[in-house]
Structure formats: C-alpha cells, structure tokens
Amino acid sequence: MIKERLLIASQARVTAKGIYFRGLYYSCTRALREQWFEKATHKKSWKITIYYEPGQSEGIYIWDSERGFEFCNPVMPQNTWSHYQLQRYYESLQKLKLLKKQKFVNKKRRNVYKKKDILWKS
Structure with a gap:
C-alpha cells in the first residue's frame, strides 16, 4: 500500500522511448493502453506529473x-547495457564454455571406459 505522505511530486517527460525522469525511462500499463509512446513518436513529447x-x-x-496511483517500472533502452550487466554476461559465457569443455572431457572418458569394458569382457 502506498503512503501518500511519502511521495514527492515532480515533472517527467513522455517521449517515444518512455516516461523520462532523472536519466531513466519508465513505462506502465496506462501509458501502453493509451499509446503515449506512439503519440510521442508522431507528435512532440509532453510533460506529466509523476x-x-x-x-x-x-x-x-x-x-x-479512476484507478489511483499506478506504478511505472523502469525500462532499458535497446542496446544499452550497464557495465555490470556486460560483466555478468561475459562471466556467464565463460561458465558455459567451461561446462561445455567439461562435458566433452567427460564424454571422452566414458568412451574410453566403454572401450576398456568391451576389451575386458571379450
């Protein structure tokens, strides 16, 4: 539940990328439902109270x-990754490469054991 006394009013700008406030873009169901971002693409951007x-x-x-306060989530513009996100992405790639290498090594070992097993049985 939102405590109204904790909220501060300010101005934000509706643009084609989202609701721009303090260097970040936001979106919400009302903006999508009323097609604010499409309108901002064809017309000029405008200010709203947030x-x-x-x-x-x-x-x-x-x-x-009609609905009271509606929460707007931050959205990330396309092709914009923070340094932290890039670092996590590359770390994930390295882990996947390591897992693939381990899987390959384990598969080779199993094949060697199968061959030894075949030789032992005959």
Whole structure:
C-alpha cells in the first residue's frame, strides 16, 4: 500500500522511448493502453506529473483519477547495457564454455571406459 505522505511530486517527460525522469525511462500499463509512446513518436513529447519515493529508484507513480496511483517500472533502452550487466554476461559465457569443455572431457572418458569394458569382457 502506498503512503501518500511519502511521495514527492515532480515533472517527467513522455517521449517515444518512455516516461523520462532523472536519466531513466519508465513505462506502465496506462501509458501502453493509451499509446503515449506512439503519440510521442508522431507528435512532440509532453510533460506529466509523476510521484516518487525519496531514496527509492525501483520506479515512479502516476496518478489516474479512476484507478489511483499506478506504478511505472523502469525500462532499458535497446542496446544499452550497464557495465555490470556486460560483466555478468561475459562471466556467464565463460561458465558455459567451461561446462561445455567439461562435458566433452567427460564424454571422452566414458568412451574410453566403454572401450576398456568391451576389451575386458571379450
């Protein structure tokens, strides 16, 4: 439940990439339902009032008179990865390569044991 006294009002801009506030883009179901981003693509961007919790960067809120406060999630523009995400991606690739190599080595060992087993039985 949102405590209204903790929210601070501010201005954000609706653009084709999302709701832009403090260097990040956000999206929510209302913006998608009302096609804000498509409208911003064909027309100029516009300002809206948003609400945020001080010290929280998980998202922002917009006010809808019918539904109340609606949470807006941060979205990442395409082809934009943070240094941390790139580092995790490359680490994951290295782990996958290592697993593939271990699987290959284990398969070779099994084949060697099968051959020895065949030789032992005959």
